Structure formats: C-alpha cells, structure tokens
Amino acid sequence: MKRLLLFLPLLVAAILGVVLFAGIGRDPTRLESALIGKPVPEFKLEDLHDPGRQWDRSLFLGQVSLLNVWGTWCPSCRDEHPDLMRLAREHGVRIIGMNYKDQRVDALDWLRRLGDPYQVSLYDPKGTLGFDLGVYGAPETFVIDANGIVRYRHVGEINEKVWQDILRPVVEQARGNG
Amino acid sequence: MVRKLRLLLLVLLVGAVPAWADVADVYDFDSRAQEVRFQNLLAELRCPKCQNQNIADSHAPISQDMRDEVYRMMKAGASDEEIVDALVARFGEFVRYKPKLDSRTFLLWFTPAIAVFGGLLVVAGVVIRSRRRDRSEPPLSPEERARAERILAGADSGGPAPRED
Numbered sequence: 001m002k003r004l005l006l007f008l009p010l011l012v013a014a015i016l017g018v019v020l021f022a023g024i025g026r027d028p029t030r031l032e033s034a035l036i037g038k039p040v041p042e043f044k045l046e047d048l049h050d051p052g053r054q055w056d057r058s059l060f061l062g063q064v065s066l067l068n069v070w071g072t073w074c075p076s077c078r079d080e081h082p083d084l085m086r087l088a089r090e091h092g093v094r095i096i097g098m099n100y101k102d103q104r105v106d107a108l109d110w111l112r113r114l115g116d117p118y119q120v121s122l123y124d125p126k127g128t129l130g131f132d133l134g135v136y137g138a139p140e141t142f143v144i145d146a147n148g149i150v151r152y153r154h155v156g157e158i159n160e161k162v163w164q165d166i167l168r169p170v171v172e173q174a175r176g177n178g
Numbered sequence: 179m180v181r182k183l184r185l186l187l188l189v190l191l192v193g194a195v196p197a198w199a200d201v202a203d204v205y206d207f208d209s210r211a212q213e214v215r216f217q218n219l220l221a222e223l224r225c226p227k228c229q230n231q232n233i234a235d236s237h238a239p240i241s242q243d244m245r246d247e248v249y250r251m252m253k254a255g256a257s258d259e260e261i262v263d264a265l266v267a268r269f270g271e272f273v274r275y276k277p278k279l280d281s282r283t284f285l286l287w288f289t290p291a292i293a294v295f296g297g298l299l300v301v302a303g304v305v306i307r308s309r310r311r312d313r314s315e316p317p318l319s320p321e322e323r324a325r326a327e328r329i330l331a332g333a334d335s336g337g338p339a340p341r342e343d
Contacts (some may be wrong), residue, residue: 034267131247132268
C-alpha cells in the first residue's frame, strides 16, 4: 500500500499532462456564440444596394441561410471571398451578407470588383445587429435555420475545409429538421 | 528606506488612477458614485476580442461598443446585474471576469479550497501517525534505564570503549 502511494505524484503528473495536452492546439479566440438555439435578434437594417429598402428578421424565415459578416477593412474577408463565391455557385447555399462597420461606397466597389455571393446584403455601418449577434470581429459566419434560429457561429474565414468539416454538416442538419 | 518605498508605492497607486480615468472622461455622469459604478462594471467585463483585457483597458472597437452599451443601460436605470446579463446574452459567459457558479465553473471556484483542505488532511494524517508511533514505542526496561544513567554519568563499561584522541 505504501509502495503504491509513492506512485501518486506520478499519477497526478500524468493526469495533468493529459489534460494540458488536450488543450494544445485549441484556439482560445474562437468562442461559441451565446445565441445558439436562439432566434436572430430583431433588427431593421437598410439594404446595401438600395438605401430605401429595409430588412428585418423575417428575411431569415423559410429557408436555411448563412449570415456572413464582413467589411472592406478586414483582410481575412478578402481571403474568404472566393470561397464564398464558390459556395454560392456550386453548393447553392443561400448567403446573406452583412456589411459591418464599413462605408457603403467601399463595400459596393468591393462587390463590383470581386463578385457578389450574397442573395441579400444588409448594411450595418454602426454595428447594431452585429452587437446584438455578439460579433466581435470579422469575418464571422452564422448558420440560421428556416425558423430564424441561430444554429452555429464560425469565427474566422471560411475555406473548403471549414465548409466540408464544420458548416456543411450543420447546414444539412438544419435543412433536414427545417 | 521603508518609508521611501512606501512613498513610491503611494505615488504609483495614485499615478495609476488617471490611466483608467481617461475612458470614463468621454462620458458624463450625474454623480461621482455613478462614475465609480461605471468603472467597476467595465473592470469586471472582459473583451471578447483581446481576451486578456477588460473593456476599460481594451482599445478594440467591440470594447468601445460594449462601453457605450453599459453607459446607455446605466443611464436608462438598469441594475448592474441587468447590464452584465445583457452583455452575457450577446457574447456569452466569457465576458464575465467573475463567472457564475455552476457545474462547469465549480472547479474554477473551489480548486483553491479543495487544495487547502487536502493539504490539511495530509498534515493531520502525518501528525496523527507520528503521535501514534510515540505512544506505541515501549518505555525503557529497568536494565536499559540503568545503563542509560551510567552512560549519562560518563561511566559506561557495557558498550564500546570511549574513543580517546
């Protein structure tokens, strides 16, 4: 019994090692959204292309959408743009864009030059909807189901791997249940 | 020397105040108490973008938005708890520097107490065991006692001869 007790520190160190090792490689900057399972907050935002047109949360009812938060000031948004174009074109995903804390002229110029993957573009220059959604940077992408419920939030850029491994399963599940 | 050190600490303490005061200077308050309340709230809320800063220290745009919201809600008469809850509802438990006690944060709150309690148990175990050992050792027999007294008197003949050098 006493002998076995001598191995206690080794055991403790081993357990601690496993716990700490599990933490390596995890990205602490990716936070789970507090809104998962909750409806998209109420909002009233102008259309990016058509200042006279207003959108509210009924925009998200009826089909599964991705809500992509972007700005022309955001380098990672530039990186993910071709991937968004491909998603819209090849996978038939409904992507709603939200231009976040940006200038309308810059944003329109960006879409003209790089292409427009968004079925609807919201314009949120003050970041009001962004704040209610808990957006703390860009790009962020939300999966929203046909009932307007937030299913998932991805922080950081989207690429083929992120789509295949993370977003696609969530979108397909949302489609199945919606 | 100690006095000088004390003076230095005092200067540092007082000098630190203007460093966080600049954030509050942008806002107008009805009273000094309200300003203190605002500062305390900001110090307890964590910036989701620059994760090791509170929203008073952080220059991230999101921290500015959060400060504005805290100010707006405070002016509208919300309680501290309502303000923190409103931010937690948007950004998650993460923004609390003092997380609520639940099954996930149990270890976070109680590990120090558990460690201290465990240490006390170990110490108590060691003490109890050593006492028990003292008690279980038999006292000297009459012969042993007599010999011990001879040794102490410096006239032992039963043991090895004393060294002479």
